[in-house]
Amino acid sequence: MTSPAYLNALGVVCALGRGCEALRAGLFADTPGGVAADDQVLPGRRLHLGRVDAPLADPALLPASQRSRNNALLLTALEEIRPAVDAAIARYGADRVALVLGTSTSGIGESEAAIDEYLRTGRLPGHYHVGQQELGSPAMALGGLLGLAGPSIVVSTACSSSAKAMASAARLLRAGLCDAAITGGGDSLCAFTVAGFSALEAVSPTRCNPLSRNRSGINIGEGAALFLMTREPGPVTLAGWGESSDAHHISAPDPTGRGALASMRAALDRAGIGPDAIDYINLHGTATAQNDLMECLAVHALFGEDTPSSSTKPLTGHTLGAAGAIEAAIGWLTLAGNPEGRLPVHWWDGAVDPDLAPVAIAGPGSRLGRPPAYVLSNSFAFGGSNASLVLGRGR
Numbered sequence: 001m002t003s004p005a006y007l008n009a010l011g012v013v014c015a016l017g018r019g020c021e022a023l024r025a026g027l028f029a030d031t032p033g034g035v036a037a038d039d040q041v042l043p044g045r046r047l048h049l050g051r052v053d054a055p056l057a058d059p060a061l062l063p064a065s066q067r068s069r070n071n072a073l074l075l076t077a078l079e080e081i082r083p084a085v086d087a088a089i090a091r092y093g094a095d096r097v098a099l100v101l102g103t104s105t106s107g108i109g110e111s112e113a114a115i116d117e118y119l120r121t122g123r124l125p126g127h128y129h130v131g132q133q134e135l136g137s138p139a140m141a142l143g144g145l146l147g148l149a150g151p152s153i154v155v156s157t158a159c160s161s162s163a164k165a166m167a168s169a170a171r172l173l174r175a176g177l178c179d180a181a182i183t184g185g186g187d188s189l190c191a192f193t194v195a196g197f198s199a200l201e202a203v204s205p206t207r208c209n210p211l212s213r214n215r216s217g218i219n220i221g222e223g224a225a226l227f228l229m230t231r232e233p234g235p236v237t238l239a240g241w242g243e244s245s246d247a248h249h250i251s252a253p254d255p256t257g258r259g260a261l262a263s264m265r266a267a268l269d270r271a272g273i274g275p276d277a278i279d280y281i282n283l284h285g286t287a288t289a290q291n292d293l294m295e296c297l298a299v300h301a302l303f304g305e306d307t308p309s310s311s312t313k314p315l316t317g318h319t320l321g322a323a324g325a326i327e328a329a330i331g332w333l334t335l336a337g338n339p340e341g342r343l344p345v346h347w348w349d350g351a352v353d354p355d356l357a358p359v360a361i362a363g364p365g366s367r368l369g370r371p372p373a374y375v376l377s378n379s380f381a382f383g384g385s386n387a388s389l390v391l392g393r394g395r
Contacts (some may be wrong), residue, residue, distance in 0.1 A: 002154075005170040005174065005229050006230055006236070006394055007227045007229055007332060008227075008234035008235070009228040010333075011079065011081040012075035012224070013076045013080075014034070014052060014221065014289045014317075015032040015035055015052060018052075018055070018080075019053035019080055020116045028139050030365075031113075034314075034317070035116060035207050035316070035317050036048060036051070037326060041189055041191055042191055042194055045198075047219070048205065048206055048208070048219045049315020049317055050189075051221070051222060051314050055359075056072040057076045062141050068132045068137065069110070069189075070105060071138060073222065073223060074101070076224065077186065077225055078145075081226060084228050088180040089147075089148070095149040095150050097146075097148055097178060097182065098169060098178035099151070100183045101162075101182075101183065102161030102163070102321050103186055103189055104321030105133050106134060108138055109189070109190035110133060113128075126324040135145045137177075138185075141320065142182065153168060154184075158381035158383070159318070159320050159321065159324075160379040162324040163241075163377070163387035164243060164385070165185055166184065166238060168183075169181035170238050170241065173231065174356055178231065180228040181228075182227070184328075185224065186223065186322050187223070187319050193320060197218060197220060202286075203218060204217040208286070209314070210287040211292050211296065212348045213351045213354070213355075214349055215353075217288055218317075219313065219317040220317055221317020221320075222317070222319055222322070223316060223319045225325035235335070235393075236331075236335050236394045237391065237392040238389060239390045239392035240261040242270065243387050244262040245259065245385055246262075246337035246386065247383060249379040250383060253295075255290065255294055255297075258293060259386045260284075260298035263388040264299075264376065268376075268390060271374070274275065274375060278390070279375060280308050280331075280334055281342075282309075282327045282331055282376070282381055283311045284314060284323075286345075287314075292356060295380065300358060309360055309361060310361065315345075324387060330344055331376075332391060334372055334375050337394045339371050341367050343368070348361075373392060374392045374393070378391045
């Protein structure tokens with residue numbers, strides 16, 4: 001076991017709202033919110049999506065080549081922790097603060113709009129720049145705005161991106177390559193991802209239904225979450241992480257769950273704890289046939305059927321490259337300021353799938369009756385890129 005990296009501050013925006021209190025309220029509410037019917041992304045097709053309706057930061061703060069909805073989501077999350085970030089830069093110096101982010105879409109939505117205008121008019125819009133869709137754009141945008149000169153990295157491994165970014169930030173911190181890191185990730189809704197998952201027959205037209213025998217696919221969402229990570233004690237620790245690559249198939253997970261099991265075990269080992277120390281599991285829980293089958297098999301193999309678990313994707317949607325960070329934010333809120341141990345609700349129709357290995361489901365009103373000590377968050381991506389994070393209550 002190594003000393004933990006502390007998650008000192010959290011900024012978040014997603015379909016449940018902007019800021020920690022909006023997210024907390026949505027997670028523990030008596031009725032599901034967030035995801036809603038939407039026909040703006042694919043005109044003529046009405047789907048349930050996790051769209052952010054909260055006002056976003058103005059991307060005009062950035063150079064034209066970095067102005068995108070994706071970066072606006074990240075700027076919005078940054079605004080929530082800006083005082084803590086500024087204090088860290090003043091304390092450690094701009095060259096000792098790292099920036100490690102995850103994304104899978106970056107500014108593809110801006111390119112979609114530009115191509116559409118070109119097809120209609122024969123001209124690209126004057127404000128369009130191909131740099132808007134570059135995967136490195138989030139780090140260039142935030143790093144330039146903050147004047148950072150430390151390590152600057154963007155991880156893009158589909159749905160494990162920002163979980164892997166947080167693990168990378170912790171490695172930089174522990175290696176002494178920085179004294180603080182701004183880490184997390186963001187992704188924005190665009191036709192590219194919604195149409196792509198639709199082509200895979202993996203998109204549900206209604207609110208997704210994880211672990212149900214009636215599940216029919218995912219709801220795509222958008223959002224961003226950023227943490228300030230340092231060695232200084234704070235409310236939550238990134239106590240451990242595990243990563244694996246099963247490379248079973250370009251889009252389907254290994255049905256045996258071996259890769260998922262390996263990442264969870266590695267996360268527990270790095271945290272120096274056993275499965276019985278985990279009080280809550282935030283499942284990847286996409287509500288696709290293959291993911292839920294694989295994940296339940298892996299979770300049951302390691303934890304049995306007693307550890308409360310939920311998928312929060314019926315609330316936020318599957319935010320792809322931002323999912324790891326947003327669900328780490330959910331873990332953060334489950335650990336911090338939660339004396340009764342309320343647990344994020346798993347919203348589904350209650351129709352048990354006999355083909356799934358049994359796991360304990362955290363339904364409405366679930367609580368431990370005490371503050372949680374550790375939570376586990378899973379993120380599993382195309383190509384078998386798996387990441388699991390163990391978050392612990394800090395001090």
